[in-house]
Amino acid sequence: MTEKNIPDVVVSRLPRYLQILNQMAREGLHTASSLMLAERLGSTASQIRKDLSLFGEFGKQGQGYSIYYLMEQLQKILHVDRIWKIVVIGAGELGRALTRYQGFASHGIEIVKLFDKDPKIIGTQVGSLVVQNVDTVAEEIQNKGIKMAILTVPGEVAQATAERLVDAGIRAILNYTPINLVLPPSVSVQYIDPVLHLQHMMYYLG
């Protein structure tokens, strides 16, 4: 179902489309025009039509999109139509908060393991999980065939930890550290760093 040569910037917008369609469905709406979507996204109708047309024909001219049908299609395109098991590396304040976060389950995202290297933290309970020694991470990832990790370790060990995860089979890392990770091109990395996101917006405030 993955289409070739779709620009990453288009892919990055699809989860937002899905978020808005979900919200519209919860409001009891059944169809949405590209203009309605654009107004909610702060985008334009032509951008939305252009983005979606890269993946197929999802609406009929003049009738708008069926919200449920488009949601189902976007879920397939993004591969979110299944359960994704994920590990969290680093059981500090942030790692613990993410492990306990209630908002993952409804999106099919399941945090299955939480790791740390601090003997004082290993063995403690966080939500329904017990913090495990990070030295066992490769074994756990391989046994469970896990492909995604959330990285919340201290910056000094971010690169080394990421390399270890990739060696164990991880192919996507959500990087909460403020460190740039240098990894093979086959590995996806997303940066969640408030500094980067704030700086992006400062450009427009100048």
Next chain:
Amino acid sequence: MTEKNIPDVVVSRLPRYLQILNQMAREGLHTASSLMLAERLGSTASQIRKDLSLFGEFGKQGQGYSIYYLMEQLQKILHVDRIWKIVVIGAGELGRALTRYQGFASHGIEIVKLFDKDPKIIGTQVGSLVVQNVDTVAEEIQNKGIKMAILTVPGEVAQATAERLVDAGIRAILNYTPINLVLPPSVSVQYIDPVLHLQHMMYYLG
């Protein structure tokens, strides 16, 4: 210094360029080729040259970029070459963690106020700040001329709170809620939602 008609996707990469140049400077490097930058970014040399050329001529053919000069120029372009005062709305676990976060200061980002509406939380100390009643937020924003806010309130009140901030003069919101915000086009919004970022990467894992 803001150039017109620069695609937002290019702007979004500039903070990452700055992050990498900072890292190289800390490693004691003085010059960087576009290839060196590309290897660290998981990008291509031509993309980096193309992005930077939209803003000016920063390197000499065959000599690479002076790291300090390029950093200085990018800081000017992004307007990060000054102190930015920011408010945090919502003093739950995440709002408190962000308020205490040590990584902002070195980037000129200063959290000056933290607000909540819960009488049990108002008046409590978080780092060097005392949580204030959110009913005073407009006054504080106007008095201090603050343009940026970090939003960590519960989803149910996210839209209403964001509108209140915009009415008070906020022009950029870092949105940690899982809610799509509908705001005037003059307001920048960045979404920090682990679900959206994980879904983006799931596309490539399918």
